[in-house]
Amino acid sequence: MIFDVIIYSKYFRSVAFALILLYPGYVSATDYTWVGTTSAWTTSTNWSPVSPAGGPTASDNVIIASVVSPKVAPVVSSSVIVSGLIMNSGRLTINKNIILTVTTNLTVTGATTKVLGSGRLAVGSSSTSAAQVTFGNESAGTTVDPTLVVYSNVVAMTEALFKTVSLTVTDLTINGCTFGGTFALTKNGDPSGVINGTVQFSTIANITNQGNGALLLGNTDGDNLTFNGATTFINTGSGSILFGNTDNDVFSFKSTAVFTKSSTGPIEVARFGNTDFYNTITVNLPSGETSTLGNVGGGWCNFKGTVSQVIKGTASGLNINKISIDKTAGTLTIQVPVNLVSIVGATQPNPELSLLNGIVVTTTAKLITIPDATSITLNQDPNKSFINGPVRKVGNAAFTFPIGKGAVYRPVSIAAPTPEGSSTFVAEYFNAVPTSSTSLNTDVSSVSSCEYWKLTKEAGTSNVKVTLGWSSSNCETVQPIGIKLCRFNASNKWESVSANTETSTITSSEVLETYGNLTLGYSSKRIYIDTRLLEPVNFSISGAQLPEGIVYTSAESGPGKDGLIPILPVPLSSGVTPITIDIAAGSENTAMKITFDIDNLYTISNVNASTDNGTIFRPMIGDFYAINNAPANGKTIKFLRGDEKAAASFTTNLVDGTTMMNSTGSNFQILGLTGYIIKSFKILSLDNTLVKGPLTTTIWDGTNVNSQEVTNGVYKFELVITNSSNNYTYTGQIIVK
Secondary structure, three states, X not given: OXXXXXXXXXXXXXXXXXXXXXXXXXXXXXXXXXXXXXOEOOOHHHEEXXXXXXXXXXXXXXXXXXXXXXXXXXXXXXXXXXXXXXEOOOEEEEOOOOEXXXXXEEEXXXXXOEXXXXXXXXXXXXXXOEEEEEEOOOOOOEEEOOEEEEEEEEEEEEOEEEOOEEEEEEEEEEEOOEEOOOEEEEEOOOOOEEEEOEEEEOOOEEEEEOOOOOEEEOOOOOOEEEEOOOEEEEEOOOOOEEEOOOOOOEEEEOOOEEEEEOOOXXXXXXOOOEEEXXXXXXXXXXXXXXXXXXXXXXXXXXXXXXXXXXXXXXXXXXXXXXXXXXXXXXXXXXXXXXEEOOOXXXXXXXXXXXXXXXXXXXXXXXXXXXXXXOEEEEXXXXXXXXXXXXXXXXXXXXXXEOEEEXXXXXXXXXXXXXXXXXXXXXXXXXXXXXXXXXXXXOOOXXXXXXXXXXXXXXXXXXXXXXXXXXXXXXXXXXXXXXXXXEEEOOOOOEEEOEOXXXXXXXXXXXXXXXXXXXXXXXXXXXXXXXXXXOOXXXXXXXXXXXXXXEEEOOOOOOOOOOXXXXXXXXXXXXXXXXXXXXXXXXXXXXXXXXXXXXXXXXXXXXXXXXXXXOOEEEEOOOOOEEEEOOOOOXXXXXXXXXXXXXXXXXXXXXXXXXXXXXXXXOOEEEEOOOOOEEEEEEEEOOOOOEEEEEEOOOEEOOEOOOOOEOOOEEEEEEEEEEOOOOEEEEEEEEEEO
């Protein structure tokens, strides 16, 4: 006869402990409580009631509580099997190479409860799962040191400390735990699994979802999951693996992270909050599939740290809503196409790109695509973070490509397409000699010798105006006067496509219909005095002191620029600090403030100037002005930058306020030599080799002694003048571009 009996133990409240089929000769399970006065698990009298020889059997349940002297904690020194194990306090030690196997139910809770030793605690088996496993509770401190291997239908881990763990589970809850060793999880079945709270994975973590239920990481508010070792997520089932549920969730991957999807279930990273990557990430998807990072609430994907990182994998593309690069060292290399996308329904649906620190490296096949409405944030010093490689822009709005190369940010901008319509452009910057840099159209005298941009229209019928810029970080000195935006045309020549000259940018005069390589060039060879490279010693004067002054000017514009502040001005915006010229005599220092009220470009409508020693500011030729020092016993004029640090200085002692200047044409000339005879004017190389001269005029046409154009570079000039009784020599530097 067969009887069905269900036995409920007071120690296993949540589920029926066992369903037992009784048959002749069956021995029912017994609950044994540890009362040992020695640590030997196998001693019968260490159990209450007294156990069979060798300790509780595979059909028995074991209860271990706190131990008070003369009792001692148990030690498992030979492998044993029990049906159930409950520890609400106390200690249990499993020795090295020893296995304690629990087949049905395991409960280990309590702030002082510890399972110690370097053996193994096994729950269930690959063929027969345990019913329920519980570790820890809201009182943090439960510790499990032995290797833990669990096959169970239900596993709950709360505020507990583990080392090496392997879980195969259907219904999983992990909340606020630390895993000090390798962590392996296989989630199967229909119920969802959750990993919440502050959870630390100290070393390798391998997590697989192979069931229909979802695995939810960070499913409450303010969860913080940290993966310190190499981490792998694999989804072979139809259930999802989902990261984040609120904007306060944080996920940190301190080592490599791999996300692999081989079935219908998605892996959704950075759904909300912040996901920080400190190393390479790999996204593997079935052929032709793309994956979205931040596809629900618009979470941030942040790339940080000091090591060079790579985004790679078999995905056809990654759709990212918000991405930030803030690295203290190393680069981020894109080896999977990255598309910035909007997220319908998100609080902040538009894509965002934040380039704070670190260089992003792309290639023609693996680049970043940026749509309209993308918000781009740059470092205050954009040289610290930009995209080194091609960038694709899609849409019908104006756009500045955040590109550069090496250590220099060198953007190119396009206006809104004309006529209005969506078009796709790709831009890249190159810090190299432009293609066929000496093949020039008639309207171009020279082009850059060290940089160019490539702009390509991939799709659409609309066209755009293009803007290039320059700054003090350019690979060569840029002279704004006469500058041109040049395009390499179908005839394989560089031609000018601009008509205007500006202070830091230049724009094509018309909407371009063909694109390709672009660079900066000049309509004629420029010869000008180099104020940026000039040090005080570069200007030297020999001979007796003369009574009046000399003004040295530059086309470099405005306060705050490198080089001397110009007497030839450009429009100054409202509120700009007036140009200041200091005149120092011996130990005294008197200041003369000159305020320019600008009417039109290069026109001074009103000049106010005065000093205590009678210095005046008077016009010379055109819009050039000279300063007379009266008296001028070896006085020094200092032209100041906006930060009020002297850029260069030299002694003033030439009659009639002679002005050295760069001409608006192609010749270098010195004006205002009233009452003096030019004895000699020479152009020299930096090693003092004669280039041109001696001349009897102060005009140089940019050729050498053989009447051939000189190459671009830095030269010196030496001017000797005489008044029949004394000779006076002036030297300085010149740049030819």
